[in-house]
Structure formats: C-alpha cells, structure tokens
Amino acid sequence: xxxxxxxxxxxxxxxxxxxxxxxxxxxxxxxxxxxxxxxxxxxxxxxxxxxxxxxxxxxxxxxxxxxxxxxxxxxxxxxxxxxxxxxxxxxxxxxxxxxxxxxxxxxxxxxxxxxxxxxxxxxxxxxxxxxxxxxxxxxxxxxxxxxxxxxxxxxxxxxxxxxxxxxxxxxxxxxxxxxxxxxxxxxxxxxxxxxxxxxxxxxxxxxxxxxxxxxxxxxxxxxxxxxxxxxxxxxxxxxxxxxxxxxxxxxxxxxxxxxxxxxxxxxxxxxxxxxxxxxxxxxxxxxxxxxxxxxxxxxxxxxxxxxxxxxxxxxxxxxxxxxxxxxxxxxxxxxxxxxxxxxxxxxxxxxxxxxxxxxxxxxxxxxxxxxxxxxxxxxxxxxxxxxxxxxxxxxxxxxxxxxxxxxxxxxxxxxxxxxxxxxxxxxxxxxxxxxxxxxxxxxxxxxxxxxxxxxxxxxxxxxxxxxxxxxxxxxxxxxxxxxxxxxxxxxxxxxxxxxxxxxxxxxxxxxxxxxxxxxxxxxxxxxxxxxxxxxxxxxxxxxx
Amino acid sequence: xxxxxxxxxxxxxxxxxxxxxxxxxxxxxxxxxxxxxxxxxxxxxxxxxxxxxxxxxxxxxxxxxxxxxxxxxxxxxxxxxxxxxxxxxxxxxxxxxxxxxxxxxxxxxxxxxxxxxxxxxxxxxxxxxxxxxxxxxxxxxxxxxxxxxxxxxxxxxxxxxxxxxxxxxxxxxxxxxxxxxxxxxxxxxxxxxxxxxxxxxxxxxxxxxxxxxxxxxxxxxxxxxxxxxxxxxxxxxxxxxxxxxxxxxxxxxxxxxxxxxxxxxxxxxxxxxxxxxxxxxxxxxxxxxxxxxxxxxxxxxxxxxxxxxxxxxxxxxxx
Numbered sequence: 001x002x003x004x005x006x007x008x009x010x011x012x013x014x015x016x017x018x019x020x021x022x023x024x025x026x027x028x029x030x031x032x033x034x035x036x037x038x039x040x041x042x043x044x045x046x047x048x049x050x051x052x053x054x055x056x057x058x059x060x061x062x063x064x065x066x067x068x069x070x071x072x073x074x075x076x077x078x079x080x081x082x083x084x085x086x087x088x089x090x091x092x093x094x095x096x097x098x099x100x101x102x103x104x105x106x107x108x109x110x111x112x113x114x115x116x117x118x119x120x121x122x123x124x125x126x127x128x129x130x131x132x133x134x135x136x137x138x139x140x141x142x143x144x145x146x147x148x149x150x151x152x153x154x155x156x157x158x159x160x161x162x163x164x165x166x167x168x169x170x171x172x173x174x175x176x177x178x179x180x181x182x183x184x185x186x187x188x189x190x191x192x193x194x195x196x197x198x199x200x201x202x203x204x205x206x207x208x209x210x211x212x213x214x215x216x217x218x219x220x221x222x223x224x225x226x227x228x229x230x231x232x233x234x235x236x237x238x239x240x241x242x243x244x245x246x247x248x249x250x251x252x253x254x255x256x257x258x259x260x261x262x263x264x265x266x267x268x269x270x271x272x273x274x275x276x277x278x279x280x281x282x283x284x285x286x287x288x289x290x291x292x293x294x295x296x297x298x299x300x301x302x303x304x305x306x307x308x309x310x311x312x313x314x315x316x317x318x319x320x321x322x323x324x325x326x327x328x329x330x331x332x333x334x335x336x337x338x339x340x341x342x343x344x345x346x347x348x349x350x351x352x353x354x355x356x357x358x359x360x361x362x363x364x365x366x367x368x369x370x371x372x373x374x375x376x377x378x379x380x381x382x383x384x385x386x387x388x389x390x391x392x393x394x395x396x397x398x399x400x401x402x403x404x405x406x407x408x409x410x411x412x413x414x415x416x417x418x419x420x421x422x423x424x425x426x427x428x429x430x431x432x433x434x435x436x437x438x439x440x441x442x443x444x445x446x447x448x449x450x451x452x453x454x455x456x457x458x459x460x461x462x463x464x465x466x467x468x469x470x471x472x473x474x475x476x477x478x479x480x481x482x483x484x485x486x487x488x489x490x491x492x493x494x495x496x497x498x499x500x501x502x503x504x505x506x507x508x509x510x511x512x513x514x515x516x517x518x519x520x521x522x523x524x525x526x527x528x529x530x531x532x533x534x535x536x537x538x539x540x541x542x543x544x
Numbered sequence: 545x546x547x548x549x550x551x552x553x554x555x556x557x558x559x560x561x562x563x564x565x566x567x568x569x570x571x572x573x574x575x576x577x578x579x580x581x582x583x584x585x586x587x588x589x590x591x592x593x594x595x596x597x598x599x600x601x602x603x604x605x606x607x608x609x610x611x612x613x614x615x616x617x618x619x620x621x622x623x624x625x626x627x628x629x630x631x632x633x634x635x636x637x638x639x640x641x642x643x644x645x646x647x648x649x650x651x652x653x654x655x656x657x658x659x660x661x662x663x664x665x666x667x668x669x670x671x672x673x674x675x676x677x678x679x680x681x682x683x684x685x686x687x688x689x690x691x692x693x694x695x696x697x698x699x700x701x702x703x704x705x706x707x708x709x710x711x712x713x714x715x716x717x718x719x720x721x722x723x724x725x726x727x728x729x730x731x732x733x734x735x736x737x738x739x740x741x742x743x744x745x746x747x748x749x750x751x752x753x754x755x756x757x758x759x760x761x762x763x764x765x766x767x768x769x770x771x772x773x774x775x776x777x778x779x780x781x782x783x784x785x786x787x788x789x790x791x792x793x794x795x796x797x798x799x800x801x802x803x804x805x806x807x808x809x810x811x812x813x814x815x816x817x818x819x820x821x822x823x824x825x826x827x828x829x830x831x832x833x834x835x836x837x838x839x840x841x842x843x844x845x846x847x848x849x850x851x852x853x854x855x856x857x858x859x860x861x862x863x
Contacts, residue, residue, distance in 0.1 A: 033812070041679065103648075364647060365676035374601070374670040374812075381810030388808060389801035396797055400545055432812050433742055436820075439801060440746055444753065447794045451757065454790045457546065480760035483705055484753040490701060491694045491749045495742070498690035500683060506742045510749075 005534065008527040016414060019421025026424040029078075030094075031431030031505060034379050036372030037094035038102060039501070044087045045361035057086040059360045064089055069355040070105055089362075099369050101348065107362055109316045110352035112268030114299075115241075116261040117209040117310035117322050122235045123259045127199040133229040134197045143197050198224045203254070209310060210322075212254040215246060221257070237262045244318040245338045258319045260312050265302050270295025274353040276346035277334075285337040285346035289353065296331030303329040315349075368501075382435050389439065393446055401453050403543035407528040408449040415445050415513075415520035422512045431505035437492075441513025444485065448521030451477040453544055465538040470529055474522075481521060489514045548788045555784050555832055556777045556840060562833035566720060569826075573727010580730050588730050589625075591737030592673050594687075596680035597640045598650040601671035604633040607662060611635065617661030618654065630811030634670070647674040687741040694745060698752060706763060709842045714755050717835035721751045721826050728822050734815045743816050747823025750798075754791065755831040761787050762839070776843065780836050795828040 002008055032039055044051070044059050051059070064083055071079045071093070080092035096102050135143065201221050202211040213221050224230055225240060234240070243256035274289040291299055303311070303325050312322040313335050321336040337346050393412075397405035419438065423430060456473030464472065492514065495507035532542070577587045592599045614635055615623045624639040639650050651672050658667055675683075695715070702711035725747050729736065761783040765771055771779060799821065806817040 363676075364674070366679045367647065367672065367674040369669075369672040371668065371670040373603070373668070378810055378812050381808060382813075385805045385807075385809040388804040392800055392804065393797055396793075400793065433739055433816070436742070436746070436813060436816060439805065440750070443750075443794070443798045443801065446797060447753070447790075450790050450793050454787075454793075458786070461549075476764070479764075480757045483760060484756045487698050487701055487752050487756060488749045490697050491745055491752075494694045494697060495690055495745055498686045498693065499742070500686060500738065502738050503687075503690070503742045506739075506746075 005527065005530050008523070008530070012414065012524055012527060016417055019418050019425075022421040022425035023417070026427065028420060028424050029427065029429040030375075030379075031429040031434065032092060032094055032368065032375075033370050033432050033502075034375045034430065035095050036370050036375040037092065037096055038099050039366075039368040040091045040093075040103070040106065040364055041084070041366035042089045042091065042106070042362040043365045045363050046087070051087075053086055060087055060089060062359050063362065066356050066358055067091065067106055070352060073351050073355060074102065074105055076102070088365075095372065097372070101344070103364070105348055105352060107364070108348075108352045109358050109361065110268065110349075110355070111316050111357040112271065112353060113264035113314040114266040115264045115312045115314055116306065117312050118238060118259045118261055120204075120209050120211070120259050123238060123240070126233060126235050126238075127202070128196075129233040130224075130230045131196040131198050133233045134224050134227060137227055137229045138197075198230070202257070207256075207310070207322075209259045210243075211257045211259075212247070212249070213257055215253040215255060218242075218255060241312070241314060241317060241319055243322075244315075244320050256319070258312055258322060260314070260319075264314070266291075266295060266298055268353060268357050270298065271353055272331075274350040276343065276350040278343075279334075279336065282339070284339055285341050285343045287335045287337070287346050287350045287353065289333055289335070289350075291331040291333075293331070299333075300328055300330060303327070378432055382432070386435070386439075390442075393442070397446070397449070401544055403532065404453050404456075404529075407525055407532060408446075408453070410528055411449065411520045411524040412442070412445060414524045415442075415516045418516040418519065419509070419513050422516065423509065426508075426512075428508050428512075429505065430509070431502060433502040433506035434509040437506040437509035438513055441510055441517050444488065444514060445517030445520055448477075448481045448485075448517060449525055451480055452521065452525065456544055460542075460544070466536065466540060466542050467533060467538045470533065470542075474526055474529075478522070481518070485514050485518050546789055547792050548785075551785045551788050552781075553785060553788070554781055556781050556837055559833065559837040562829075562837070566724075566830075566834060569724050570720070570727060573724055573730060576727055576731035580733070584733075587726075588736040589733055591735040591740070592638060592675045592680070593737040594680050594684045595640070596675050596677040597638060598647060598654070599671070599673040600637045600639070600651055600654050600669060601629060602635055602637065602658060602667050603631075603670045604635075604662070604667045605665075607633075607666045609633065609635075609662065613661075618657050624654075630814075641677055647676055650674070683738065687738070690741065691745065694748065702756075706759060709839060709846075710759050710763070712842055713835050713838040714752060714759065716838045717755055717830045718748055718751060720834050721747060721823065721830050724826050725819060725823050729819060732818070734819070739813075739816050740819065743819040743823070746820060747827060750820075750824055751827030751830060754795070754827050755835040757790065758784055758787050758831050758836060759839070762836070776840060780840060784832055784836060791828060791832070795824060798824050 002011065044056055044063065060083055064081065067089065068081055071081065076093045076096055078094065080090070082090045084090055091106060093102055198221065201213055201217045204211060239260050239262045241258050241260055243258060246253050246255055270291045272290045272292045274287050277286055277288050278284065279286045306325050307327060309325055310322045311325050312319045314320070315335065394409050397408050401408065452473055455477040456469050459469035459472045489511060492507045492510040495503055496511065499507055580587050611626050611628060614626050618624065618637065624637055627636050628634070629636045637654055639654060642650065651674055655669060699711050699715050702714050722744065725744055729740065734740065762780055765779055765783050802817055802821045802824065806814065806821065809817060
C-alpha cells in the first residue's frame with residue numbers, strides 16, 4: 001500500500017480524516033491558564049503522623065467519591081479530579097467564576113451532629129476549676145501580658161452586663177479590682193483565688209445551657225479553652241461549643257457558647273436528603289432535611305424522651321441552632337441559617353450535606369487560580385504571535401525553496417491537523433507552555449524539511465539526475481532527522497515522567513509534535529515529491 | 545536562492561577565540577550568580593513553585609496605582625516583593641510562607657489590605673498561585689531529577705548511535721549551554737519556577753538537535769573513502785560548512801518566530817521566550833564552536849576513536 005503514490009495518498013487522507021474527526025467531535029480543551037479556572041491540590045490532614053498508609057488510602061478513596069458528588073452537583077463542566085499518591089487529590093475546575101465558593105464546598109467537612117443541650121449548673125461549678133487551671137498553667141504574668149483584651153473587656157463587659165442582665169451576674173463585680181489587686185500584691189496564691197481569666201469573659205445567657213461571650217473576647221476564650229488542663233477540668237461527658245450566629249445586645253455583639261452532651265445522639269450519616277428552602281414564617285433561608293428510616297426511629301425515640309429540652313444542631317463543630325423540643329419529632333427537620341444569610345449559602349450547605357461528610361480535614365497545599373480575563377489575553381496574544389510566526393515560516397519556505405517549499409507547507413498543514421487531532425483524541429489540554437512545545441516542534445518539522453531539501457540541492461549540485469537526487473536527499477537526511485527527533489523525544493518523555501503541571505503540558509505537546517513532525521517530513525513530504533516528480537523525465541529540472 | 549552555499553570558513557582554527565568568548569560569558573554568568581547569592585541568598589530569585597508561598601497578580605481598573613502606592617498599602621517596608629507585570633496597571637505580589645499561617649490566609653490577607661487601601665471595586669485578582677512548603681520541595685526535587693535523567697539518557701543514546709567521544713563532546717557543549725543560560729537567568733534575575741525548567745530543557749533539546757546535525761555530517765564524512773588520511777581539522781570544517789545553510793536557515797527562522805513570540809506573545813511567556821532566544825543562539829554557536837572543537841580535543845588528548853591526525857600539516861594560528 002505504501003509503495004504506490006495512490007496508496008500513500010490514501011493513508012494520508014485517512015490519517016487526516018481521523019485526526020479531523022477527533023478534533024471535530026472532542027474539540028481541543030484549553031488549560032486553566034488559557035480559559036481561567038482553579039487548580040487545587042488537597043492533602044489529608046495528618047498533623048500527628050498517626051495515620052497508616054492504608055488508612056490514608058482509604059480516607060482519600062472516600063474523599064475522592066464525596067468530592068466528585070459535590071462537584072457534580074455544583075454543576076461544573078468537565079471537572080478533573082484525580083488521586084495522587086495515597087493522600088492527595090487534585091481538583092481542576094475550568095471556567096469557574098466564584099473560586100471562594102467552590103473552595104468552601106470542597107473543603108467543608110459537612111459533619112452534622114445532633115446533641116442535647118445540658119443545664120449550665122454543672123458547668124458553672126466547673127468554671128472555678130477551669131480558671132484555676134488556666135492560672136496554674138499560664139501564670140499570672142503571661143495572662144496579664146496577653147493583654148488588655150482580657151482585662152479591659154472584663155471591665156466594660158461587667159458594666160454592660162449589669163445593664164442588660166440586671167446586675168445579678170456573679171462574674172462581673174470583682175473584675176474591676178483585679179488589675180489593681182494584682183499590681184499591688186503580686187502574691188501568686190492570692191491572685192489565683194481572685195483572678196478568674198475565663199469565667200470573667202462569660203456572661204450568663206438568657207437561655208438555659210448557654211453563655212454569651214463578647215465578640216472581642218472570643219480569641220482569648222478560645223485560647224483558654226484549648227488548653228489541655230482546661231479540657232481536663234470540664235465535667236465528664238460535657239463540652240462547650242460555639243454558636244454560629246453573632247447576636248447583638250445593646251451596643252455589643254456576642255456569640256453563644258453552648259453546654260452540650262459530648263456524644264451526639266445522631267449524626268449526618270442518617271441523612272437521606274437535604275434541600276434549601278425559605279422559612280415560611282420569617283422568610284429566612286434554611287436547609288430542610290429528611291432522615292433515613294433508621295435515623296427517623298432514633299430521632300423519634302430520643303425526642304420523645306426529651307420534650308421540653310433544647311436540641312443543638314451542630315455543623316462542623318458549630319451550633320447552627322438549638323430549638324426547644326416541643327413534641328416527638330419524626331424524620332424531618334431543618335437547620336436555620338440565620339437572618340441575612342444569602343440563599344446561596346443554604347443551597348451550598350444542602351449540597352454538601354447530601355453528598356456526605358468528609359472523613360478527614362483537607363488542607364490545600366497548592367492552589368493556582370487564573371481569572372478568565374487573563375486567560376483570554378493569553379489566547380489573543382498567543383494567536384497573534386502564532387499567526388505572525390507561521391506566516392513568516394511559510395514565506396521563508398516559499399521564497400527559499402519555491403515548489404518544494406509549497407510541498408513543505410502542505411506537509412506542515414498535515415502536521416498541524418495531526419497534532420491537534422492527537423491532542424483532542426487523547427483529551428490533553430492546551431496550556432501556555434503547551435503552545436511553546438508546539439512552536440518548538442513546528443521548528444523541528446521545518447528543520448526536517450530543510451535538512452532534506454538541502455541534501456537534495458547538494459545531490460543536484462553534485463550532478464545527479466533529479467529522481468536520484470531526491471531519493472538520495474531523503475535517505476541521507478534520514479539519520480540526522482531520526483537522531484535529533486529521538487533525543488528530543490527522549491527529553492520530552494523524561495519531562496513528562498518527572499514534570500508536573502505546566503512542564504507536563506509542555507512535554508505532551510512536544511512529544512506528540514515530534515511524532516507528527518517526523519511522519520510529516522518523512523512520509524508526507526516524500527509522497528508529495530513523488531507526485532511532483534510524476535511525468536517528469538529524470539533529467540528535467542525541479543524547483544527547489 | 546541559497547545562503548552560504550559552498551562556504552569554506554575555518555571554524556576550527558578560530559576555536560581559541562571561541563573558547564575565550566565562551567569563558568567570558570560563563571564568567572559573567574557565574575559572577576551574576578555570586579552576586580545573587582550575596583544579595584538574595586540564592587542564585588536566582590526562586591518563584592513560588594520552588595520556594596513555596598503566595599503569588600497574587602492584581603489588575604487595577606480605573607485607578608492609577610504605581611508600585612510605591614501598592615507597597616505602602618501592603619505594609620511599607622515590610623511589604624512583600626512587588627513587580628509590574630506587562631501593562632501599566634498590573635502587578636505581581638509575591639508573599640513568602642509564614643509559620644502557622646495557612647496559604648489561603650496569606651492570599652486573603654493581601655486581598656484584604658488591597659480592599660482597605662483601594663476599595664473592592666478598583667481591582668481584580670487575575671491570578672493566584674499558592675504553593676505549600678512541602679510541595680515546593682517536591683517540585684524542586686522532581687525538576688532536578690528530570691534534568692539529570694535527560695542528561696544521562698541522551699549521553700547513552702549518543703554513545704550507542706555514534707561513538708563515545710561524540711557523546712562526550714555533545715555533553716560538554718550542553719553543559720556549556722546550560723551554564724550560559726543559567727548565568728543569563730541570574731543576570732536578568734528571572735524568577736526561577738517550573739516554566740524555567742521547561743525553558744532550560746528546551747534549550748538543551750534544541751542545542752543537542754543542532755549538534756547532532758553537525759555530528760551526523762562528520763560521521764558521514766568519516767565513512768567516506770580516504771577520510772582516514774585527511775586532516776581531521778579540515779574534515780570537521782568541511783562538515784560544518786556543508787551543514788551551514790541548514791544551520792543558518794533553521795536557527796534564523798526559529799529565532800524570528802521566537803522574537804515574534806517575545807514581542808506579541810504577552811507577558812505570561814515573556815521570560816520563557818527570552819531564555820529560549822538566548823538558548824537557541826547559544827545552542828547554534830556551541831554546536832559549531834564548542835561541540836566540534838571538543839570532539840577534536842577529546843580525540844587529540846585521549847585518542848579515542850579512529851579520527852587520526854596528520855602531523856605533517858602545521859595548523860594556522862587563526863582564521
């Protein structure tokens with residue numbers, strides 16, 4: 001088949017048709033740097049290094065599945081989600097406009113728990129123990145050095161509290177004197193009994209089982225609560241968890257700290273569906289969920305036993321709401337999102353709840369985001385440069401080699417279609433470094449033609465007959481073309497193996513480009529020459 | 545039309561001048577590397593790919609902001625390095641990693657400072673790149689591996705396809721090209737990141753390609769009748785001259801295309817193109833003036849291979 005001009009032409013046309021079809025059906029995918037989008041590398045959080053490789057692999061498998069579901073529901077077209085090693089996941093979202101939202105949806109743990117709110121009496125008794133633990137562990141000086149936040153807030157906080165809660169609070173009164181007492185008498189023992197770093201930040205809530213903490217005191221309170229000594233001082237089976245909502249009382253803003261039973265009686269595992277909706281009464285966004293049958297039974301039994309108590313709905317460690325249980329509750333419920341929350345946030349929450357919770361925290365260890373406008377600029381500029389470059393090459397070939405130049409340009413057209421078709425067929429994406437790879441391989445395609453034509457000219461100058469000169473030209477140029485293409489191909493393959501991201505994109509287009517350029521120079525140019533020589537006598541001159 | 549047809553330049557005889565030229569270029573590069581080490585702490589400024597950290601590219605809309613304004617908005621003397629990117633109103637901010645601060649928070653912090661200083665409507669973040677310290681180290685290791693492997697594989701290939709001395713000469717020329725390219729990057733203080741590695745490897749590929757074409761002709765001429773009795777200097781010169789039309793045409797077109805890319809290709813690939821232009825120039829030069837003389841020197845020193853010299857003919861000192 002390859003021996004006749006007709007056979008060769010058939011092969012060329014077939015190859016072009018296949019490549020053209022691939023290009024037409026699959027289209028050329030543009031990389032993130034060209035069309036805008038986000039590239040994330042996520043890693044399973046393992047700060048203590050306690051997870052075994054198997055455990056990590058298991059976690060990343062589940063994470064992979066859950067993230068896929070979430071992104072499918074988000075409606076991003078053709079996302080790329082890929083596991084790397086046993087604890088990493090690459091997520092590529094092309095053409096998205098709101099990166100922060102996408103990241104929120106990917107990283108959200110979506111761990112839903114239902115916990116009982118406990119009366120604050122036990123916790124109150126423990127507060128003194130916790131205060132002592134803080135003083136013992138940090139020392140008076142460092143607590144004071146931590147700053148004015150603790151002292152200052154306590155002073156004003158006390159005053160407002162008196163105003164708001166009628167001054168019956170036990171925590172406010174001594175605060176104003178603490179600083180003075182300490183300054184006058186740096187006696188550690190006296191300070192320990194007088195100084196109450198944590199409980200002075202707590203204002204007793206209007207609702208049983210909660211404390212109110214002023215927003216500016218939250219960092220200090222969080223710092224204290226995180227101390228292991230304080231954690232140990234907590235009453236058995238009880239935890240303190242923050243509410244999500246900021247509540248205004250007079251001129252100041254507060255967050256609620258809930259006293260909860262440590263163990264949830266139900267988790268999001270039992271969730272069957274979740275949809276965003278508007279609360280019919282207050283027109284606030286909410287997420288309505290439905291539990292599975294098993295979950296519904298658990299929920300019913302529990303709520304039946306606790307009528308009149310408060311039920312905390314905890315999402316990722318934050319109490320979303322804590323409604324009172326008025327009656328036995330069935331399989332349905334809702335999570336209130338609070339006033340002023342955009343509806344979109346409720347929709348996102350419903351989405352992540354449906355997709356399921358992540359088994360571990362995910363850290364973003366690499367992120368690359370390109371805005372759509374930058375990508376468009378790159379394409380436009382790349383196109384101008386590319387067109388100019390191609391025009392120049394074509395003109396040089398035509399002027400320098402005449403008819404042979406026309407043949408070379410035709411072979412370059414074949415090369416371009418083959419390369420684009422191969423990229424489309426393999427689902428490779430075209431990136432900026434990828435374009436550089438194409439340019440380099442175009443250079444090599446031109447070079448192969450130049451090598452051949454120069455050889456033919458040499459043979460003609462040496463007085464050989466036209467047909468012999470062409471044959472000799474091709475065969476003599478062959479070794480140089482093979483060697484130079486192969487070494488470059490080897491380099492490209494190594495780049496592909498070891499490279500990441502942009503370097504890989506470069507390696508892909510370069511490898512495919514070299515193969516296409518080799519075929520185009522050795523086979524297509526040759527065939528076109530055979531056609532050109534048809535009907536010519538061996539001594540007829542050719543235009544080269 | 546044919547450029548340099550039947551040229552008879554005496555390239556090999558000019559090799560000492562070429563050595564001096566190469567030595568000067570390499571020395572300038574090494575000097576730049578040394579100066580960078582002293583002032584920056586590394587031989588080139590590392591991009592976020594390798595050092596880890598945050599890169600935020602910001603485009604201002606409707607307000608005129610210069611680097612000074614931006615610097616004071618981002619904390620004055622403590623501000624991270626800021627460079628202008630392409631257009632007047634576009635800047636790249638590179639913030640290093642901070643202990644205990646998440647990558648996201650670094651970028652969010654920059655955005656918050658910009659919003660505070662210029663208002664949220666007056667700018668757009670067009671690109672962010674956040675790379676964790678661990679990833680940076682990994683990328684660095686992979687890049688070094690890629691370069692080393694491509695080196696070894698090429699040497700093996702050339703040793704098999706040609707002879708060992710050709711492989712050695714090609715590697716000498718390649719090291720020469722890499723040294724000059726690295727020196728150029730240090731001198732220009734181009735950010736060293738993943739695309740830079742791709743650029744260096746492209747230069748290596750191009751330079752090898754060029755060297756192979758010349759070597760291929762030397763190999764061919766060596767196999768001709770009576771080649772053994774010829775003066776190797778003459779034979780190498782003849783080979784270079786025979787391939788000269790191709791060398792000029794290919795390098796010339798490639799350079800023109802690259803210059804078009806530099807002028808019109810936009811700022812994203814500007815650094816990349818600059819390195820390629822230098823590399824193509826150096827690669828072409830080195831295949832004629834470094835690789836070919838190196839072949840001769842190797843053969844003279846160690847007598848590797850069959851290329852034997854005729855002692856009778858004294859060699860002219862220069863062209």
